[in-house]
Each structure stands twice: as C-alpha cells, then as structure tokens.
Amino acid sequence: xxxxxxxxxxxxxxxxxxxxxxxxxxxxxxxxxxxxxxxxxxxxxxxxxxxxxxxxxxxxxxxxxxxxxxxxxxxxxxxxxxxxxxxxxxxxxxxxxxxxxxxxxxxxxxxxxxxxxxxxxxxxxxxxxxxxxxxxxxxxxxxxxxxxxxxxxxxxxxxxxxxxxxxxxxxxxxxxxxxxxxxxxxxxxxxxxxxxxxxxxxxxxxxxxxxxxxxxxxxxxxxxxxxxxxxxxxxxxxxxxxxxxxxxxxxxxxx
Amino acid sequence: xxxxxxxxxxxxxxxxxxxxxxxxxxxxxxxxxxxxxxxxxxxxxxxxxxxxxxxxxxxxxxxxxxxxxxxxxxxxxxxxxxxxxxxxxxxxxxxxxxxxxxxxxxxxxxxxxxxxxxxxxxxx
Numbered sequence: 196x197x198x199x200x201x202x203x204x205x206x207x208x209x210x211x212x213x214x215x216x217x218x219x220x221x222x223x224x225x226x227x228x229x230x231x232x233x234x235x236x237x238x239x240x241x242x243x244x245x246x247x248x249x250x251x252x253x254x255x256x257x258x259x260x261x262x263x264x265x266x267x268x269x270x271x272x273x274x275x276x277x278x279x280x281x282x283x284x285x286x287x288x289x290x291x292x293x294x295x296x297x298x299x300x301x302x303x304x305x306x307x308x309x310x311x312x313x314x315x316x317x318x319x320x321x322x323x324x325x326x327x328x329x330x331x332x333x334x335x336x337x338x339x340x341x342x343x344x345x346x347x348x349x350x351x352x353x354x355x356x357x358x359x360x361x362x363x364x365x366x367x368x369x370x371x372x373x374x375x376x377x378x379x380x381x382x383x384x385x386x387x388x389x390x391x392x393x394x395x396x397x398x399x400x401x402x403x404x405x406x407x408x409x410x411x412x413x414x415x416x417x418x419x420x421x422x423x424x425x426x427x428x429x430x431x432x433x434x435x436x437x438x439x440x441x442x443x444x445x446x447x448x449x450x
Numbered sequence: 451x452x453x454x455x456x457x458x459x460x461x462x463x464x465x466x467x468x469x470x471x472x473x474x475x476x477x478x479x480x481x482x483x484x485x486x487x488x489x490x491x492x493x494x495x496x497x498x499x500x501x502x503x504x505x506x507x508x509x510x511x512x513x514x515x516x517x518x519x520x521x522x523x524x525x526x527x528x529x530x531x532x533x534x535x536x537x538x539x540x541x542x543x544x545x546x547x548x549x550x551x552x553x554x555x556x557x558x559x560x561x562x563x564x565x566x567x568x569x570x571x572x573x574x
Contacts, residue, residue, distance in 0.1 A: 211468065212469065215464070215468070246524055262514075275509040276509075277524070278531050286531065293538050296539050300543065303549065
C-alpha cells in the first residue's frame with residue numbers, strides 16, 4: 196500500500212484534536228455562569244424531577260415535603276433505582292428505539308452471514324467440556340438475577356441479557372451445537388412482540404404509548420415500579436436471544 | 451476537580467480514538483479505535499453528571515428521603531441513562547461493521563483500505 200498524503204493526514208488529525216481539546220477543556224473549566232457545564236444547579240436540571248419523582252407535577256410546590264423515601268408508596272413511579280425509572284419508564288421510547296436498533300443490527304448480521312464458508316474445527320478438550328456446563332449454570336442464574344432486579348439494584352435487561360448470552364456463547368464454543376438454530380429468532384420475535392403489546396395496552400387503557408397501567412407499589416419491594424419488572428424481563432430475553440444469535444453467526448458451524 | 455479529571459481522561463481516550471480512525475489503514479484497527487473513541491465519549495457524558503461526593507442514584511434503606519434539598523447528594527441520573535442507550539447501540543454497530551469487514555476480506559483477501567479485488571471475484 197502506498198503511503199500517500201501520510202503527513203497531511205497526521206497534521207490535520209493533530210489540528211482537529213487540538214481544537215476539540217480546547218473546546219472540551221473550556222467547557223469544563225470556564226468559570227463564567229452558563230459556560231461551564233457543571234455550573235447549572237441541580238434544581239434547574241431535568242434530573243431534579245426524576246430524582247424527586249415529580250415529572251407530572253409542573254409546580255415545584257407539588258413536590259411532597261417529606262420527600263421520596265425507601266419503603267413508602269404512592270409515587271408516580273415506584274422504582275428504587277432512579278436510572279432504571281428513567282430508562283424503562285420516563286424515557287421508554289428511547290429504549291424502544293434502542294431495541295429496534297439492536298434488532299436491525301442482529302438482522303443485518305444474520306443477513307450478511309448467510310453464505311458462510313465451512314471452516315475446519317478443532318474439537319474442544321475434555322477440561323473445557325466438563326467445566327462449561329457448571330459455568331453456564333452460574334452465568335444463567337446471575338444473568339436472571341441481574342435482569343429481574345433492575346429496579347432495585349444496578350443492572351437490568353441489557354446487562355443481564357449480555358450475561359445470559361455469554362452462557363450460550365460458551366456452549367457454542369465448547370460443543371458446537373446448533374449455533375445458528377432458529378429457536379433464538381423465534382424467542383426474540385416473541386419477546387419483541389410482547390414489548391409492543393405492553394406498550395399498546397398502555398395506549399388503549401391510559402391514552403399514551405407505554406403508559407403505566409399497573410399499580411406503582413412500594414419503593415424497594417420486588418413487585419413494585421409498575422411493569423418495570425415485566426418490561427425488563429422481556430428486554431432481557433430479547434437481548435439474550437439477539438446476542439446469542441449474533442455470536443452464533445460469527446462462530447459458525449453446522450446447522 | 452473530579453469533573454476536570456474525568457474530562458481529561460475522557461478526552462485522552464477520544465484523542466487516541468480519533469487519531470486511530472484517521473491514521474490507520476487496517477479496518478479492524480479502525481473499528482478498535484472507534485470503540486475507544488466511543489468509550490471516551492461515554493465517560494465524558496457520565497462525568498458531566500458528577501456531583502462532588504455524590505452517591506449512586508439508588509434509593510436504599512440507609513439513604514435519607516429525597517427532598518428538593520437532599521437531591522443534591524445524588525449523582526445526576528439522566529446522563530447515566532442516556533449512556534446505557536449509547537453502549538447498546540455501539541455494540542450493534544460494531545457487530546454489523548465486523549460482518550461487513552468479513553465480507554470485505556473474503557472478496558479482497560486483505561484488510562487494508564483500498565485493496566483491490568482478487569481476480570476470481572472481479573471476474574464474477
């Protein structure tokens with residue numbers, strides 16, 4: 196390969212990076228109000244509404260004076276993990292778009308990987324074949340725990356789904372068994388349709404897509420947070436199936 | 451101070467990433483650089499929600515009730531929620547890009563940018 200314009204490209208890279216660096220540094224350190232991103236007080240940020248669970252009340256006076264407390268009920272959202280309450284409740288349309296992007300990527304990988312060269316495979320050793328079922332069991336249990344505890348502790352459908360998918364990837368690598376099975380595609384489709392059905396129930400009973408139609412419950416209990424458990428379980432199943440299918444496509448092997 | 455430290459680390463990652471994307475010719479290396487760049491941007495977004503000494507925004511039995519005054523003790527949850535979306539989309543784009551790279555390699559027998567097609571492929 197000829198090294199054409201190598202010096203010019205490096206020079207423009209350095210100039211671009213210097214300009215970017217100046218912008219980021221000034222945005223972080225400029226003391227004047229409004230210029231420094233950290234200078235906005237929390238009361239003026241959107242997150243203040245999410246933290247006090249008062250998005251539906253436009254007036255600050257409507258925020259309950261006692262505050263949002265662990266173990267009490269009656270809020271517009273009952274999730275103890277506030278990040279989860281944003282991802283799966285307040286900004287759930289973002290998450291719907293995210294699921295669609297992941298679906299498109301998985302579909303694209305499956306489409307482009309159709310004509311796969313058959314490669315020479317080496318059999319996995321006895322040690323791997325003995326250890327993988329044990330590790331798989333732990334990975335599945337931990338993944339399921341992360342998925343269904345997304346509203347109480349750090350975690351959720353995406354991270355838990357990735358852990359579950361890692362169990363299936365180990366299975367593919369050790370046993371070369373059905374890595375391109377249609378079971379993943381069927382599971383993924385059903386979970387996706389169930390997510391849409393959940394959103395449509397909200398649309399027809401409450402008047403807006405993905406509206407809460409279940410009681411919000413007590414903050415900190417397992418069955419709280421109105422449907423976040425249901426939605427995150429469905430998302431976890433869908434993400435696990437998608438990631439398993441994508442890695443199965445990359446690993447290849449017999450049908 | 452913490453925010454500036456986070457910003458400098460994030461910018462260093464972005465710097466490595468952009469440099470790699472602009473100067474490498476191997477497609478796998480470009481994708482690696484793209485992922486480093488993405489990590490830097492995610493770190494920058496999360497660091498913008500940092501409150502000095504702020505806790506993770508999760509209510510537990512030991513946290514005080516969240517009122518307009520005590521909300522300041524938590525880190526800003528919104529950037530964290532947005533970065534979750536960004537990570538998942540990064541995964542999807544990387545998987546698709548690697549698939550395209552595999553097809554590129556099959557027709558050119560090379561991972562360099564601008565490689566010419568092999569004779570059999572060009573004849574088809």
